Amino acid sequence: MTKWAIVGDIHSNLEALDSVIADAQRNGATKFACIGDLVGYGPDPNEVVERVIELGMVCVMGNHEHFVLGREGASLLHPVPALLVEWTKSELTESSRKYIESLAYVDSAHDFLLTHSSLSAPNKFHYCLYPEDVHREFFEKNGEANTKVMPYDGKLGFMGHTHEVAIYKASAYAEDQVRMVINPNELHLNTGWAYVVNIGAVGQPRDGEPKASYVIYDNIKRTVEFYRVPYDIQTTQAKMEAKGLPSQLIARLAKGI
Numbered sequence: 001m002t003k004w005a006i007v008g009d010i011h012s013n014l015e016a017l018d019s020v021i022a023d024a025q026r027n028g029a030t031k032f033a034c035i036g037d038l039v040g041y042g043p044d045p046n047e048v049v050e051r052v053i054e055l056g057m058v059c060v061m062g063n064h065e066h067f068v069l070g071r072e073g074a075s076l077l078h079p080v081p082a083l084l085v086e087w088t089k090s091e092l093t094e095s096s097r098k099y100i101e102s103l104a105y106v107d108s109a110h111d112f113l114l115t116h117s118s119l120s121a122p123n124k125f126h127y128c129l130y131p132e133d134v135h136r137e138f139f140e141k142n143g144e145a146n147t148k149v150m151p152y153d154g155k156l157g158f159m160g161h162t163h164e165v166a167i168y169k170a171s172a173y174a175e176d177q178v179r180m181v182i183n184p185n186e187l188h189l190n191t192g193w194a195y196v197v198n199i200g201a202v203g204q205p206r207d208g209e210p211k212a213s214y215v216i217y218d219n220i221k222r223t224v225e226f227y228r229v230p231y232d233i234q235t236t237q238a239k240m241e242a243k244g245l246p247s248q249l250i251a252r253l254a255k256g257i
């Protein structure tokens with residue numbers, strides 16, 4: 001049996017990540033996977049990357065890594081994230097940079113898929129909020145080989161990017177319909193359906209609940225369990241203040257927005 005803890009949108013928040021790791025290990029997780037955005041916004045980019053490496057996390061690239069590596073100009077972002085991209089660039093050690101450079105946009109080496117926000121265009125980072133977004137980014141056949149399309153046979157995909165928990169499901173019997181699963185505590189995966197789970201954010205939740213978010217996938221029971229974990233927000237905020245990071249980023253952590 002393997003219990004996978006799936007984490008993401010850590011955003012250089014070491015206190016949130018360490019609280020999640022401890023909680024996941026208490027809940028029996030022995031492996032970790034990450035949907036990207038290790039860096040950006042928070043004060044500890046290198047420490048977060050080191051922790052991810054230490055735990056041997058399976059990890060894919062988020063938009064913040066993509067921008068920090070200069071694959072697109074940060075001028076495309078809003079001013080505050082753009083500022084944090086530049087700050088993070090100046091903070092990253094060579095080994096952290098090498099690690100994020102090694103990340104792929106999609107990982108399918110296990111019995112689930114990992115991507116930051118899309119299978120069909122994983123380096124474009126479109127937001128998936130509504131079922132039609134998930135249909136477009138995960139299920140729509142676009143005339144190319146179907147390798148970029150999610151199969152329906154009980155397949156499971158994890159994503160993040162919006163920093164809000166959500167579950168979507170689709171079946172081969174109604175190919176154009178992606179449905180949202182409302183308010184689950186535990187998801188049972190049934191054959192004949194495909195599931196896309198947005199795991200929420202470790203380091204900067206935006207659903208009004210400041211606690212760090214992650215899930216545990218049990219590959220024998222075929223369940224996904226959803227967790228929220230308190231962490232020492234004040235320490236993270238004090239570090240951000242000491243490093244001169246923008247006050248709006250400091251304030252939002254306590255509000256979960």
Ligand SMILES: [Fe+2]
Nearest residue numbers: 009037062161
């Ligand atoms: Fe993010």
